[in-house]
Amino acid sequence: MTESILVVEDEVRIARLLQIELECEGYRVSIAGSGHQGLELYQEQQPDLLLLDVMLPGFSGIELLRRIRAGDADTPVLLLTAKSSVEDKVSGLDLGANDYITKPFQIEELLARVRAALRLASGRKKVETDSWLRADDLELNEATREVMRAGRTIELTPREFDLLVFLLKNKRQVLNREQIMTAVWGYDYYGDTNVVDVYIRYVRKKLTQDNQEELIHTVRGIGYVLKDSL
Missing domain, CATH: 1.10.10.10 (Winged helix-like DNA-binding domain superfamily/Winged helix DNA-binding domain)
Structure with missing residues (x-):
């Protein structure tokens, strides 16, 4: 079954680039441009993974992560952060982000991290199913x-x-x-x-x-x- 990814990113150019590259890899991709829209799409679609920009209109990516983790400890979340944003990285990891990717990023690295996060999540689900x-x-x-x-x-x-x-x-x-x-x-x-x-x-x-x-x-x-x- 095709895995689904929700990209929450307010920079249209970056969001579109991510959508194109991820769809070329065979993923189903949805895009949200704000924290509120991201939360709505997450609740509607229950994606397999989220790519989440920290700086968002509405409420921040960190706040969106906090709301997601309040009821969902399993869905992989990868943060997109500014190069100097150490505090955001730490806050995100403390709140349950699985990984972070620093802007500007190499698309090959991002795709590798997406694959790794999905593989790990799939392994956990299999363990629970088999147990x-x-x-x-x-x-x-x-x-x-x-x-x-x-x-x-x-x-x-x-x-x-x-x-x-x-x-x-x-x-x-x-x-x-x-x-x-x-x-x-x-x-x-x-x-x-x-x-x-x-x-x-x-x-x-x-x-x-x-x-x-x-x-x-x-x-x-x-x-x-x-x-x-x-």
């Missing part, structure tokens, strides 16, 4: 440490989270207490294996609110298994 573990209506993301069941967010302690990850990664396999303890508590843990039963009980309670089906089952004389509800 979901599921069983029935239970979902767990290892990268973001989110746990949900039927859309309900479930809060787990770090140990409870690690236990659930191990059970999900070994879904439908019967696991004895020693296996669970070694994987979750580590080889050097010398505590009672009853701690496994205690934490299984904690996790079960959190997963089965509102009369939901049990996902973690006891296998008498052996241990536990997590499997989809029938």
